[in-house]
Amino acid sequence: MTTHNNIKATNDFVIRFANINGSGSASANNLFTKVVFRLGIPVSAKNIFPSNIQGLPTWFEVRINEDGYLGRREGYDFIVATNGQTEQKDYHELLPGGYYFYDSSRKLPDNLKRTDITEIGVPLTNICNENYTDPRLRQIFKNIIYVGAIAYLFDMDFSVFEDSIKSQFAKKEKLIAPNIKALKLGYDYAQAHYANVCGLKIHRRDCIKDKIMMEGNTATGLGAVFGGATVAGWYPITPSTSVIEAFEMYCKKFRIDEETQRNKFAIVQAEDELAAIGIVIGATWNGARAFTATSGPGVSLMSEFLGLAYFAEIPVFLADIQRSGPSTGMPTRTQQSDMLAAAYASHGDTKHVLLIPSDPKECFEMTVTGLDLAERLQTPVIMMSDLDLGMNIHVCDPIEWDDNRLYDRGKVLDQSALEEKQERWGRYLDVDGDGIPYRTIPGTHPKKGAFFTRGSSHDEYAVYTEDGTVYAKGMERLLVKWDTAKNIVPKPIIKSKNKSSAIIYYGTSASASQEANDMLTKAGHQFDEMCIKSFPFGKEVEDFIQSHDTIYVIEQNRDAQMKTLMVNELGIDPNKFNEILNFDGMPITAQYIVDNIKKNPNQSESLKVVK
Amino acid sequence: MSYLKSSFRHPNAKVNDIGFTKKDYEGALSTLCAGCGHDSISAAIVESYFAMNIEPHKVAKISGIGCSSKTPTYFLGKAHGFNSVHGRMPSVATGANMANRDLQYIGVSGDGDTASIGMGQFAHIVRRNLNIIYIVMNNGCYGLTKGQDSATTDIGSASKKGAPNQFSSIDLCQMALQLGAGYVARSFSGDKNQLVPLIKGAIEHQGFAFIDVISPCVTFNNTASSTKGYEYVRDHLEATGTIDFVPHRQELKIKQPDGTSKEVELHDGSKLVLQKNKNDYDLTSKREAMNNIETVREQEKILTGLIYANKDFPDTHQKINTVSKPLNSLNKDELCPGSGILDTLNAGFR
Numbered sequence: 001m002t003t004h005n006n007i008k009a010t011n012d013f014v015i016r017f018a019n020i021n022g023s024g025s026a027s028a029n030n031l032f033t034k035v036v037f038r039l040g041i042p043v044s045a046k047n048i049f050p051s052n053i054q055g056l057p058t059w060f061e062v063r064i065n066e067d068g069y070l071g072r073r074e075g076y077d078f079i080v081a082t083n084g085q086t087e088q089k090d091y092h093e094l095l096p097g098g099y100y101f102y103d104s105s106r107k108l109p110d111n112l113k114r115t116d117i118t119e120i121g122v123p124l125t126n127i128c129n130e131n132y133t134d135p136r137l138r139q140i141f142k143n144i145i146y147v148g149a150i151a152y153l154f155d156m157d158f159s160v161f162e163d164s165i166k167s168q169f170a171k172k173e174k175l176i177a178p179n180i181k182a183l184k185l186g187y188d189y190a191q192a193h194y195a196n197v198c199g200l201k202i203h204r205r206d207c208i209k210d211k212i213m214m215e216g217n218t219a220t221g222l223g224a225v226f227g228g229a230t231v232a233g234w235y236p237i238t239p240s241t242s243v244i245e246a247f248e249m250y251c252k253k254f255r256i257d258e259e260t261q262r263n264k265f266a267i268v269q270a271e272d273e274l275a276a277i278g279i280v281i282g283a284t285w286n287g288a289r290a291f292t293a294t295s296g297p298g299v300s301l302m303s304e305f306l307g308l309a310y311f312a313e314i315p316v317f318l319a320d321i322q323r324s325g326p327s328t329g330m331p332t333r334t335q336q337s338d339m340l341a342a343a344y345a346s347h348g349d350t351k352h353v354l355l356i357p358s359d360p361k362e363c364f365e366m367t368v369t370g371l372d373l374a375e376r377l378q379t380p381v382i383m384m385s386d387l388d389l390g391m392n393i394h395v396c397d398p399i400e401w402d403d404n405r406l407y408d409r410g411k412v413l414d415q416s417a418l419e420e421k422q423e424r425w426g427r428y429l430d431v432d433g434d435g436i437p438y439r440t441i442p443g444t445h446p447k448k449g450a451f452f453t454r455g456s457s458h459d460e461y462a463v464y465t466e467d468g469t470v471y472a473k474g475m476e477r478l479l480v481k482w483d484t485a486k487n488i489v490p491k492p493i494i495k496s497k498n499k500s501s502a503i504i505y506y507g508t509s510a511s512a513s514q515e516a517n518d519m520l521t522k523a524g525h526q527f528d529e530m531c532i533k534s535f536p537f538g539k540e541v542e543d544f545i546q547s548h549d550t551i552y553v554i555e556q557n558r559d560a561q562m563k564t565l566m567v568n569e570l571g572i573d574p575n576k577f578n579e580i581l582n583f584d585g586m587p588i589t590a591q592y593i594v595d596n597i598k599k600n601p602n603q604s605e606s607l608k609v610v611k
Numbered sequence: 612m613s614y615l616k617s618s619f620r621h622p623n624a625k626v627n628d629i630g631f632t633k634k635d636y637e638g639a640l641s642t643l644c645a646g647c648g649h650d651s652i653s654a655a656i657v658e659s660y661f662a663m664n665i666e667p668h669k670v671a672k673i674s675g676i677g678c679s680s681k682t683p684t685y686f687l688g689k690a691h692g693f694n695s696v697h698g699r700m701p702s703v704a705t706g707a708n709m710a711n712r713d714l715q716y717i718g719v720s721g722d723g724d725t726a727s728i729g730m731g732q733f734a735h736i737v738r739r740n741l742n743i744i745y746i747v748m749n750n751g752c753y754g755l756t757k758g759q760d761s762a763t764t765d766i767g768s769a770s771k772k773g774a775p776n777q778f779s780s781i782d783l784c785q786m787a788l789q790l791g792a793g794y795v796a797r798s799f800s801g802d803k804n805q806l807v808p809l810i811k812g813a814i815e816h817q818g819f820a821f822i823d824v825i826s827p828c829v830t831f832n833n834t835a836s837s838t839k840g841y842e843y844v845r846d847h848l849e850a851t852g853t854i855d856f857v858p859h860r861q862e863l864k865i866k867q868p869d870g871t872s873k874e875v876e877l878h879d880g881s882k883l884v885l886q887k888n889k890n891d892y893d894l895t896s897k898r899e900a901m902n903n904i905e906t907v908r909e910q911e912k913i914l915t916g917l918i919y920a921n922k923d924f925p926d927t928h929q930k931i932n933t934v935s936k937p938l939n940s941l942n943k944d945e946l947c948p949g950s951g952i953l954d955t956l957n958a959g960f961r
Binding site: 037038210211212213214222225226227228230231233250253254255257260261262263264265266267268270271272274275276277278279280281282283284285286287288290304305308398399400401402403406407440441442443444445446447450451452453454455456464 | 666667668669671673683684688689690691692693694695696699701702703704705706707708709710711713714731732734735739927928931932933934935938939941943945946947948949950952953956957960961
């Protein structure tokens, strides 16, 4: 072993697990992450997986940070290398002073020679072969053994691992003892061979309080249950599929009629995304709360129907779990690149309400809010989540629900309202100036309230018209409704110290952006911050932009799509915005943001030297 | 042509068992070409719903795009209608039906809307066995865009444009059979006596009821060289038999001349009685239905009438086990788990 400066850190480092997909590594890596969380330390995990089921490289990056910075951080302090395919890459990507953990049943190739790292070899395969005969168990427990070994190396409280195994397998008790045995095998080996070798420690803290850890898609599915959605039309597409899976799981828990054992929900797996949103439109037109979830390619296919829903004024709630485009793009990598496609989906003059969550709790709340807003505004509402938020576990505040909260079903005339109505009702008649007309649900009244819904031009009474003046009046009323939306969509979160410079970010760029600002603040260059939560932009967004001289817009796409929306909708001089764009499919990092702010030629000299 | 319809109601107009006159089942005045087969189908729909004593507002009419898809404006004016997007009526109808299983659903489409742009959605609404009447007003051409051939245009058939079609035609009844429809019929817009009982039977049928109605396009496809023109169709009809719809508990007064009469009982006890012509076959046999369509086609004729009927297939709601109460009527108390479960829920995420 060579002498070099080992990285020494407690509760602040990044560990990368390099695995082969389909080998059962995910549950072992999740176990490790959960234990860190249960030790009271903020932790984030990014699953970097291939569009494949078995045999290709997959990485799992865990950032442990007791200061609570949970954006992705580049540079690996510790690598668990179990995948021969990526061995060379993994070995060389380790930070100087880092730790390379590998299966020493096989010697490391001769060309892997670094003198600035510590190699920790544990003969995982040999240990497995000695202790297990079933080949399937050998594979699964190999993963658990490395978790046991790193538990020792990081000086973690082993009892938390034991408790986690016990609760995980509470319903399959037979599995508890063999799992704990595997953990111990790894733990004991590391203890016997690598005492005092690793400078990275994970020690108990009390930073988590009552926080929870969940995937955004799980929260979205749960939100749809709480929000009263009864119909879901959907088509499988990564990374949105788990939204519907979660919805179904919670429906089976909470929405089965006790007496009849029948379902208070209808989930229809459609033939494609066109049908998926068609089902939603049919259901909401007929008075049910309905939603769908998809990703970029699905949004492209749904565009025609989104235009219909916009023009015929039918509620739609759509969760877009964005992935890297264009076309099939990188289906298992993240991006915020559907902003424009969603905001202006469909031909003709259209624009749609967007909600932009940053963590799972917001996914939950914005799903409930989105179902309300869709019915209040009688228009599509699209929640812009992404792969990072949807499919990775995130620490966030616990889910809350106020039982006094009512579903806002919007302006619907029921049977008695129709009965009492003296004047002629017009489906597209704005009677109170907010641009939102009253609608009726099929089957409500024998004589009143029936109309013909159409995507062709219609007058205020839903009658087909080719009168350009009448058509234009209707299109202008939709803009009145758009203005109404500005006042009722979620407001941005602004952190202001009255600085002249600011950063603007949204969605999953939030953690890294906040961390970047803290890094800059420590160096004496604090920025004001705005996290955009919705589209159309309300007055707060406009005022914030107007009150700052230098603005950086941080996004995870190539074309600065949010900037385009701000320039386009608010009439801002594009030169006012500086772009910080990360679009390689990996979640954006604070360091990347800091580096790019420093690169700006207009930036002050003193900032350029900030590390 | 006048676009205003008189609202005059004859005081002694005949009312049905639930007190509605036939006028209550009519819609706006048609804007289709004079003599369009589609208008006859609309009239048959009006007559069927009137006779079946269904409250007009308890029906939802859904269509795609095209001449055929305009027709829901021309019948059941007191029912909500939805003229959706081209080829996508099946998905909108599926969603609507999921939201409220208590309404009656009638989907209207054309041969372009179903057999071309909407083929995917058509296939899947049949597979789901949605409880709906699906009527294709089949004129073998794209009327609204001035007469292009469609996917149901027969090989060799020539419209007003003159060039014989080179491509295989799609038989939607065979497709519906293959995909599992429980009720399959074909008719001709010019044969109201046949069409009305077929629609009545479709109304009673629980599940997917498909009626392919050949409906000549008088403007673009009513030539001597077209196989979807009035003259050709009239000369080439081969009915499976004469159909009568007999409501539940009504006495059978059908003459049974030669023992070829066959009854099909519907879920509520009403019956379709078929006086078969010559091809004696089992209406509940998919194989025989397929065979019959092909046999008649080989004779260069068009098989019409009830082709297949089977009442025993569970519809979408039964397959996915939804509650009997319409989903759109469930309130927050019935849908929201409430704050009581939050502790357990959040604990599961720790």
